[in-house]
Amino acid sequence: MIHRSLEDIIKKNLFLGKAIIVLGPRQVGKSTLFHQINKLFESHSIFLDCDNIDIKSALSNANITQLKRILGNNDVIFIDEAQRVKNIGLTLKIIIDQIKPKQLFVSGSSSFELTNEINEPLTGRKFEYLMLPLSLKELSDYLGFLEERRNLEYRLIYGTYPDVINNFGNEVEILNNLANSYLFKDIFNIHRFKNPEIIEMLLESLALQVGSEVSYNELAQTIGSNSHTVKKYIQILERAFIIFKLRSFSKNARNEIKKSRKIYFYDNGIRNAILGNFSLINNRTDIGSLWENFVISERIKYLNNNKIYAKKYFWRTKQKQEIDYIEEFNGQLNAFEIKWNPNKKVKISKTFTSNYPDATTHIINRENIWDYVGV
CATH class of the missing domain: 1.10.10.10 (Winged helix-like DNA-binding domain superfamily/Winged helix DNA-binding domain)
Known part of the structure; x- marks a missing residue:
């Protein structure tokens, strides 16, 4: 597997109370990167791919009760292709403010909706990175x-x-x-x-x-x-x-x-x-x-x-x-x-x-x- 430079940067910033946001075009390896990092936490993590219709639907306009059911006891959460989820900013705010995982990872293939939705709820509470094609x-x-x-x-x-x-x-x-x-x-x-x-x-x-x-x-x-x-x-x-x-x-x-x-x-x-x-x-x-x-x-x-x-x-x-x-x-x-x-x-x-x-x-x-x- 080709090692991505961003992996080293992200690993230095884990468990600092901030969400890890990775943006970039589709198919550059964001999901692969998240799966690679997830190997460190598989016993207590959950990976949610929002390209799946049922996951996208479950996270859209979700309330605290529903999110607790979805996330279970996992304290490391990966949400992949988050721009697909309606009102994702509110969902992320509930996760951070009320569920309070040890680490939240979020990826998106566009900054259209995602950046606009997460900027206010995650102000001061995120590290944001750009992932591009291989260097x-x-x-x-x-x-x-x-x-x-x-x-x-x-x-x-x-x-x-x-x-x-x-x-x-x-x-x-x-x-x-x-x-x-x-x-x-x-x-x-x-x-x-x-x-x-x-x-x-x-x-x-x-x-x-x-x-x-x-x-x-x-x-x-x-x-x-x-x-x-x-x-x-x-x-x-x-x-x-x-x-x-x-x-x-x-x-x-x-x-x-x-x-x-x-x-x-x-x-x-x-x-x-x-x-x-x-x-x-x-x-x-x-x-x-x-x-x-x-x-x-x-x-x-x-x-x-x-x-x-x-x-x-x-x-x-x-x-x-x-x-x-x-x-x-x-x-x-x-x-x-x-x-x-x-x-x-x-x-x-x-x-x-x-x-x-x-x-x-x-x-x-x-x-x-x-x-x-x-x-």
């Missing part, structure tokens, strides 16, 4: 560095979902199933879209624009909608952990772009499945976009798995000078240029280094990426 660090620890280095081009095409890693040869089928069903299950269950085709066209447009700045107005024209709907749908996709957004970085220099954004996918395989393009690296014209998406998503996993709470941006001037990716943490700027070819000469913008002389600059390519992801 290069986790894969290198599992397969060995040399093997994972050989797999790098494969990862750019098929991504790092656990099911993809564990089923060599069936990647395309798995990713198509993920992209067309599992990932969007909660989106379509919770949001009754009048025209689901709009969100599919939006995803295709976003996949094609990875690495480029995104205009809501232009997207709206492309998909035959309006900018308000585009903005709303992008927020929904973010909360489903399918995409993430980088804002432009500026400290008010006159020539810097101040209100722009780029949008990336948490997983390359999902991005390629949306486009229906699993061509090998040598046959692609989008290697720059693929590599940029991959590196930035890996940096986000690295920060997440090491509890480094950096702000993340890109930078560009009106004269088209740019920095692909910036992290700001504790007043320190790290600026990254991202290039697939290690032999390509790369110059960091002199305007940027002049504006931010204390920033540390880096160039990430396919040879040295390991230095930047904790391997």
